[in-house]
Amino acid sequence: ETGVTQTPRHLVMGMTNKKSLKCEQHLGHNAMYWYKQSAKKPLELMFVYSLEERVENNSVPSRFSPECPNSSHLFLHLHTLQPEDSALYLCASSQEGGQGISGNTIYFGEGSWLTVV
């Protein structure tokens, strides 16, 4: 148990579907992240939210739409995805403004396995 919970753990969707991934953190952190992990590739940072404001978007296609209603919850809305979007999507959180290890360490959820058919 990492303190970061993601649902669903597994999702299969068609290319015309609309679905959402949900993340909740119980660590009292003020920054949350979405990462994508594909086979044979490094973890890719998709979105960063700090104090509920989006601070970074690494040129992610608009078919991925994040939402951060409060510091504990993060969503990733999915629409008209492509088969190459099939991957493990990891949510993470950290405490921005802290020093050293406590300020930088990112804690990951278990991930949502997404398959686009």
Place this chain on the structure above:
Amino acid sequence: GQNIDQPTEMTATEGAIVQINCTYQTSGFNGLFWYQQHAGEAPTFLSYNVLDGLEEKGRFSSFLSRSKGYSYLLLKELQMKDSASYLCAASGGGGADGLTFGKGTHLIIQP
């Protein structure tokens, strides 16, 4: 830009010692992390270095040389459960900017 390099795969024997190297090039630097990831699971935090030198934590140690852009993770008394991917990650110039990860080193432990 950010670039993290680490070996793709390593094999070691149960009970032995293994060193996993990582080199990084980052536009800003605020620390070097190592994570462990078992197949099908989330990455879990192992260590953090921001100053030069060795940090020891039980069977695992991590080393950093900022001037060389180099780190290693040392695993001692290897156990079968240590078979996993080990991810090297660098923190950028500060703030909630996330981490840049390497591709990970898949460590195979043989009896």
